[in-house]
Amino acid sequence: MDIIRYILRRMVLSAFVVVGVTFLVFIVAQVVPSDPAALYAGPRPTAEQIEKARQELNLDAPLPARFVTFAQAMAAGDFGISYKSRRLIAEDLKAYLPATLELAVFSTGMALLFGVPLGVMAAARQGRWPDRLGSLGAIASVAMPTFFLAMLLQLVFAQWLGIMPLSGRISREIAISTPVPQATGFLLFDSLLAWRPDAFADAARHLVLPALTLASYPAGVAMRLTRSAMIEILERRHIAAARALGLPSGRILFGHALPNAMGPALTVIGLSFAYALTGAVLVEIIFAWPGLGRYVSEAILAKDFPVIAAVTMVVTVCYVAMNLIIDIAQALVDPRVALT
Amino acid sequence: MKRRDFLKTSALTALATAAASRWNLALAQGSGIFTLAYPTSFPDLDPATSFSNDGAVLANVYEGLTRYIPGTETEEARIEPLLAESWDVSADGLTWTFALRDGVKFHDGTPLTSEAVKGSIERTKKIGGGASFIWAPVASIETPEPLKVIFVLSEPQPLDLIASAGFAAWIQAPASLEQDNAWFNAGNDAGTGPFRISRYEPGQRAVLERVADYWGPVPEGAFQTVLFEIVEDTTLIQNMIEGGQADWTYSVPFENLEQLQANPDLRVVVNPSFETLFGLFNTRRAPLDRPKVRQALSMAFPYDDVIMAGTANLGTRAKGVVPAGIWGHDADAPIPQTDLEGAAALLAEEGVEGLELVMTYSTSQSLSATAGELWKANLEAIGVTLTLQPMAWEAQWQLAKSDPATAQDIFVFFWWPTYVTPYDYLFNCFHSEEQPLFNLAYYANPEFDAMIDEAARLSGVDRPRAEQMFIEAQRILIDEAVAVFMLDRPNVHIIRSDIKGYADNPAYGHVTFVNDMSR
Numbered sequence A: 001m002d003i004i005r006y007i008l009r010r011m012v013l014s015a016f017v018v019v020g021v022t023f024l025v026f027i028v029a030q031v032v033p034s035d036p037a038a039l040y041a042g043p044r045p046t047a048e049q050i051e052k053a054r055q056e057l058n059l060d061a062p063l064p065a066r067f068v069t070f071a072q073a074m075a076a077g078d079f080g081i082s083y084k085s086r087r088l089i090a091e092d093l094k095a096y097l098p099a100t101l102e103l104a105v106f107s108t109g110m111a112l113l114f115g116v117p118l119g120v121m122a123a124a125r126q127g128r129w130p131d132r133l134g135s136l137g138a139i140a141s142v143a144m145p146t147f148f149l150a151m152l153l154q155l156v157f158a159q160w161l162g163i164m165p166l167s168g169r170i171s172r173e174i175a176i177s178t179p180v181p182q183a184t185g186f187l188l189f190d191s192l193l194a195w196r197p198d199a200f201a202d203a204a205r206h207l208v209l210p211a212l213t214l215a216s217y218p219a220g221v222a223m224r225l226t227r228s229a230m231i232e233i234l235e236r237r238h239i240a241a242a243r244a245l246g247l248p249s250g251r252i253l254f255g256h257a258l259p260n261a262m263g264p265a266l267t268v269i270g271l272s273f274a275y276a277l278t279g280a281v282l283v284e285i286i287f288a289w290p291g292l293g294r295y296v297s298e299a300i301l302a303k304d305f306p307v308i309a310a311v312t313m314v315v316t317v318c319y320v321a322m323n324l325i326i327d328i329a330q331a332l333v334d335p336r337v338a339l340t
Numbered sequence B: 001m002k003r004r005d006f007l008k009t010s011a012l013t014a015l016a017t018a019a020a021s022r023w024n025l026a027l028a029q030g031s032g033i034f035t036l037a038y039p040t041s042f043p044d045l046d047p048a049t050s051f052s053n054d055g056a057v058l059a060n061v062y063e064g065l066t067r068y069i070p071g072t073e074t075e076e077a078r079i080e081p082l083l084a085e086s087w088d089v090s091a092d093g094l095t096w097t098f099a100l101r102d103g104v105k106f107h108d109g110t111p112l113t114s115e116a117v118k119g120s121i122e123r124t125k126k127i128g129g130g131a132s133f134i135w136a137p138v139a140s141i142e143t144p145e146p147l148k149v150i151f152v153l154s155e156p157q158p159l160d161l162i163a164s165a166g167f168a169a170w171i172q173a174p175a176s177l178e179q180d181n182a183w184f185n186a187g188n189d190a191g192t193g194p195f196r197i198s199r200y201e202p203g204q205r206a207v208l209e210r211v212a213d214y215w216g217p218v219p220e221g222a223f224q225t226v227l228f229e230i231v232e233d234t235t236l237i238q239n240m241i242e243g244g245q246a247d248w249t250y251s252v253p254f255e256n257l258e259q260l261q262a263n264p265d266l267r268v269v270v271n272p273s274f275e276t277l278f279g280l281f282n283t284r285r286a287p288l289d290r291p292k293v294r295q296a297l298s299m300a301f302p303y304d305d306v307i308m309a310g311t312a313n314l315g316t317r318a319k320g321v322v323p324a325g326i327w328g329h330d331a332d333a334p335i336p337q338t339d340l341e342g343a344a345a346l347l348a349e350e351g352v353e354g355l356e357l358v359m360t361y362s363t364s365q366s367l368s369a370t371a372g373e374l375w376k377a378n379l380e381a382i383g384v385t386l387t388l389q390p391m392a393w394e395a396q397w398q399l400a401k402s403d404p405a406t407a408q409d410i411f412v413f414f415w416w417p418t419y420v421t422p423y424d425y426l427f428n429c430f431h432s433e434e435q436p437l438f439n440l441a442y443y444a445n446p447e448f449d450a451m452i453d454e455a456a457r458l459s460g461v462d463r464p465r466a467e468q469m470f471i472e473a474q475r476i477l478i479d480e481a482v483a484v485f486m487l488d489r490p491n492v493h494i495i496r497s498d499i500k501g502y503a504d505n506p507a508y509g510h511v512t513f514v515n516d517m518s519r
Helices: A001-032 A036-040 A047-056 A062-073 A088-122 A129-143 A146-160 A172-177 A188-193 A197-234 A237-244 A248-279 A280-286 A292-302 A305-333 B001-031 B116-129 B181-185 B234-243 B254-261 B290-297 B303-311 B340-347 B366-381 B393-402 B422-431 B446-458 B463-482
Strands: B034-037 B066-071 B076-083 B082-088 B095-100 B138-145 B148-154 B197-203 B205-210 B225-230 B266-281 B356-363 B383-392 B410-415 B483-496
Touching: A001 A062, A001 A305, A036 A047, A036 B393, A062 A305, A088 A129, A088 A188, A088 A197, A088 A248, A088 A292, A088 A305, A129 A197, A146 A197, A146 A280, A146 B234, A172 A197, A172 B205, A172 B225, A188 A197, A197 A248, A197 A280, A237 A248, A248 A292, A248 A305, A280 A292, A292 A305, A292 B393, B001 B225, B034 B234, B076 B082, B095 B116, B116 B138, B116 B148, B197 B266, B234 B254, B254 B266, B266 B366, B266 B422, B290 B463, B303 B366, B303 B483, B356 B366, B366 B383, B366 B410, B366 B483, B383 B393, B393 B410, B410 B422, B410 B483, B422 B446, B422 B463, B446 B463
Parallel strands: B034 B225, B356 B383, B356 B410
Antiparallel strands: B066 B076, B082 B095, B095 B148, B138 B148, B197 B205, B205 B225, B266 B410, B266 B483
16 A cells, blocks of 8 residues: 555656746746747748747737746647747657657666676675776766767777667668658657567667767666665675675575665666766767657757757656656565555 | 478579679669769759759759859859850840750750740749748749840849849749659659659658750760668768769768768868858847947957867868858958957946857757857856857747847858848848848848949949848948857868769859769
8 A cells, every 4th residue: 555655656756846847947948038929930030020929929918827828738749830940839749759768768777787786786796896897887887978988989899890889779771762651759669560680680780889888877777776775785694694604605695685786776767867868968879779869959049949949858758757756666676665 | 392402502593692782883884874872861953943952953944044153263263154155234224135055855855935934934923932922023034036035134133143143043844833843852853954853752862864965065975774762870881982882972971071082082171161150249138239339249259279170271261251152251351359368348338248149050050069168168258158059040040030139149050141242141141131131140230231232223233233142231230249259161072083064063062063074
């Protein structure tokens, strides 16, 4: 029963976060000095075009009325059109969001895949060379600037060794001659749906380097957190008991100690995921990845408010949803969480 | 399956995939794909409202009535027939009659007619976005015959030039006239050009395929497919063009050009562009309201150093406002030379001391930053403090438009013409305005206004006289030093050496007409 109440409480809180962000986004847009009408009217507008745009956008209406219109549209999932390009923002999101989500999921998975086992290993061999080496690696992966790592990976794997593609989401041969029919926008998923193993392998290869770059930082953090949590757990009595009973060390580590130490690692997933959603602008630019970060950074420079608002909303919802899932997962893994 | 078998199978599959993709690449090059690495995305593919880099795509898909061919050292600039075969203008410059080319078909199979021309321009005017203002002088359009279209103007204007504009002048199929912006931006098109849009993936690429029955000449070995790859990172762009994954690009920093010039697989093509860089003085604020002070500041500008440091010596001195290659360019303009002593003397004569100025420019323009830094150093030597203020373009423009009293002292930006006429530069940047829009020098001179307005009226009927008047008008601007005319920017394009038939046309900035080319 406790867990259900806990989940409900988290959901209500999440709803408040989303509403709060909507309000904040609207207020910020009013404070920032810019002329949406001039932006909407195009790069070289005449005075008449700007005036016409002002009327079309209803910019002369009072502020509260405009907030109501804005909130209603957002609630209905109608993001409107970009002031700069006049394109439907929903259409743009359909193109950019799946690319970003794919990268975010993949890189978060990689971070866990590398970070957690290395952390466990380091804890098990505390103070010895696997620990030292792992810690050094963790520091390096956290300290290395992403843009530098991105270029390093490109140089080594794409240009010297030639085993990985340089950039993009899929090879241009596939994109031109035998494109994968778009169903969900998630290329890996779409290529499986259309049963195109060639496209699947190609898309997966394109994911590796950017995902690795993005995974570097959270993997390092996950490794450090898992290590310290594991060290603490390994000193507990139930582990000593398990050792005394002669259980195999693998089972002690992964079966008895790790579940107790998973909390911090799960938190890192949330952070890593959020970071990958919009913090990945540089990585997206360097790998020519058509993601949300690139899309919104252009909008920010142009003060294209509807795009900024839409992306903020989408990212908030994704982030809040992800956090909710993690909170629930943590409550399931560790029932003590739901009680606090 | 045993683990070892599984590993073996996966390794073989990976190898096979790699081999297949290499084979595909070879196949792709053989079948005539032209790849452009383009540093910006294509936000709007609607021919009525597009007014940005999307022109690079649309110019291969749509056509206008005429096309502008820039002047060279040996040849005068001219206007070529495109969808119009010929045209006439009445003596008063108010009635323009265009005879359309016979046998031209839109991509949906319907023929080009005068109704389609009328419908396209009326749609563009009605939506009123992008560069639609170029059609403002058109009062009505008549279609007496299927291949004859008559424009009646409210004032004399050079409609042949207007029709050659790089934006808003495209003719589209009648069936598409009712479509909205979203339809075009989903990757649909309705042009008459040599290519049609086959796929558009925002932020990634646009793929164009050749149409079967294009009306114009097609060279032997012409490309079947045009691929625009959107790549923002200049290092990646350079890798792609060097590695042969791209055939054309333009976004490589000037300092890297030497390396590319040494590469036998590449050709670095340098042409003049129609983009000119100037710094508009705030003529409403003391002491910049005095021409002599502005002249002194202009004399302190390091013209040659900026061309050398900022453009690897590829740029050219601006001769007033209108760049070379456009009629109305003043090759013998009395432009100031860098002269620090003269500048200091002039400032002393005017009694100006301890002058502090703020110059704004767009963050994305590294050339403006270079110009500012070098100018600042020179000005310091004569006791003037210049503060450089880079801003996002929207913010820079917003500040300048708001109130001249609190705005910048010097506004630096590029100007290029929407259609190729001196009037575009002179009217937009220097004609007096009630509300500042692009005349961000806030310059107001009735004599100058009257002169360029009259020249514009004459452009359609007496171009030599109009040209003379435009030159005289520019000399007023130089004499009064309304702006410091920094430089004309070079157009630098990098193409693979095996590409034939490439010609840059500065009237259509960074547009590549792929139909004329082959490998």
